[in-house]
């Protein structure tokens with residue numbers, strides 16, 4: 001097998017190839033995510049009983065313009081290089097565009113007919129969108145709409161009571177609603193009054209149609225009143241002060257712009273209003289986006305800056321040296337007791353965990369990441385911090401941060417005076433389930449508390465959301481409202497597709513190898529496909545359980561790529577113990593297509609968007625169902641088909657693999673593949689795999705598969721245990737013989753091996769340190 005050919009295939013398509021593994025110019029290869037073909041960004045577009053995207057409205061004047069705009073879009077789309085590094089915004093051009101934007105500020109007034117509730121229902125259903133009012137309905141009205149109590153068996157009633165006590169809400173509180181869907185991006189401007197510049201920036205990115213999460217979430221976040229205008233029976237939902245929002249949608253479904261557009265839009269509106277009132281439209285920190293890793297945070301900053309071009313909205317990444325406009329918290333208001341009670345509450349609730357889990361294992365990596373980040377930048381920041389204290393506050397409108405770095409600022413550093421951010425109106429938790437998992441919970445809650453504005457809106461986003469986390473959010477919202485004396489906003493939840501399932505548009509493979517060496521062989525077979533078996537076309541990500549294993553796998557694989565194809569530079573490793581600058585460089589090289597195989601840990605499992613990644617390999621089985629969903633979701637972004645997620649498992653993993661197999665089975669069911677020959681998980685396998693005990697699940701999430709944590713197992717090799725043992729014995733024998741010889745030499749020279757240091761017969765012998 002010619003490895004050069006195989007690995008080069010992904011980069012330069014040959015016209016001759018027409019099918020099979022080498023077919024980069026046609027057929028199956030065109031389906032591959034990096035093929036560049038524009039996918040339909042929507043994961044689901046079912047035909048639900050003739051569901052339409054609303055009645056087509058005749059447009060007399062706009063018809064020609066629309067056609068031209070569509071043509072322009074086509075051009076823009078062909079220019080989009082999804083695999084290129086994402087450029088940051090240039091300040092100067094940004095200013096120029098602001099002026100241009102101001103000149104075209106007035107959105108064209110068109111009278112757009114809103115859809116009636118039945119039409120909304122059909123469209124939402126066809127995209128598998130479910131919107132529920134999770135909590136915060138007007139109490140009397142909610143009570144009035146409660147269905148009459150039915151007699152139930154005593155036991156089930158008790159169970160229900162217990163359940164609702166744990167989750168902090170009763171089942172009757174949840175109510176499904178049918179809001180206006182966003183049928184096209186054009187509606188952002190014409191129906192929801194988004195600024196033309198923001199709408200243009202979106203068009204410039206080549207987005208043709210909104211994804212499901214955008215269809216369901218944007219109208220509600222932008223103009224809740226308009227979104228609910230045609231909904232029936234919603235008197236108990238008071239959206240006058242806005243809403244809090246939970247968005248649960250598959251990986252790669254465009255959640256980032258779903259929260260960035262409303263954040264930028266509300267800043268522009270407020271600015272316009274204050275300018276109208278004769279005030280200066282200055283930069284005020286209005287929104288904070290919290291993300292668990294620095295890679296994700298800087299990606300969000302990039303996305304935000306692209307959307308904010310020409311609007312003069314400043315999207316800034318939190319740094320230690322950054323000074324924000326904050327207020328000192330009075331001593332009597334210091335949140336010691338509050339913080340403690342939150343922790344106690346949360347620990348209690350974690351007993352109530354659901355199947356999907358909350359991925360603590362990736363959390364622990366992320367926490368480590370934070371501490372390393374701190375370590376890396378400590379020297380530079382020490383110097384900056386005293387200078388920073390003297391600086392005026394930075395001009396920031398939207399701050400993107402990891403939890404710990406903002407917390408350091410809020411805790412007041414050396415002065416110890418805690419700070420609050422009362423001007424912040426919007427707190428966005430990206431990957432909210434991991435941010436509210438016990439590992440990050442205290443930090444996240446402290447940030448939430450520091451945003452003390454009574455009008456604060458909270459939006460939480462993730463592809464996975466355990467029910468205990470949703471309940472925690474609802475509880476904390478109501479506690480907060482009591483504290484700051486405001487009435488709670490409705491908390492509305494959007495679920496796209498089935499909750500907690502992996503990307504339905506990719507192929508899943510579950511591969512059993514009895515032993516660890518067998519696993520490495522199987523990985524090599526995937527990289528260098530034999531005549532049979534699916535190739536894994538570069539670029540792809542390989543996930544391991546620990547940093548040591550990522551390093552060991554890198555050492556093992558780096559010479560697999562021939563020099564002519566780029567050699568060891570094509571394989572890289574990225575984990576949290578690398579310095580930040582090295583991590584950024586590796587990310588840039590991977591995005592640019594210079595690195596083909598990126599070996600990593602769960603630090604890259606969440607949120608990071610590599611649009612051109614063809615596949616992922618779970619070299620070590622993920623430690624929870626949620627971790628699988630997020631890892632697998634690094635491929636097949638924005639509806640691209642052809643991505644592959646391969647998961648290896650050995651006999652050590654068998655006790656834990658059922659939750660992963662369940663997720664795969666559900667994803668295949670969503671994609672209509674279950675039971676078919678190509679399905680990764682057949683019913684017999686699901687039946688055969690042992691059920692994972694709750695305690696084991698929890699342990700696995702925190703510690704991973706025990707046998708891979710330590711010493712020998714961190715070494716990754718194809719050698720059998722017997723060979724490894726023989727090699728170890730040989731090395732030990734050589735070392736012992738060397739030691740013996742050394743001792744004999746010393747004895748011969750000094751006459752006494754026990755008295756080598758300082759005492760022996762040879763005074764001229766240098767101190768050579770203690771022998772081991």
Ligand SMILES: Nc1ncnc2c1ncn2[C@@H]1O[C@H](COP(=O)(O)OP(=O)(O)OP(=O)(O)O)[C@@H](O)[C@H]1O
Pocket residue numbers: 041206207208209210211214249250251252253254255256257462463606607608609611633634637638
């Ligand atoms: N309407 C759209 N049409 C086409 N592409 C889109 C659209 N919206 C977003 N995208 C692209 O889809 C990709 C995935 O988006 P994003 O990173 O926001 O996904 P996500 O839902 O946050 O995923 P994850 O759960 O993994 O964080 C990005 O490259 C983004 O530019």
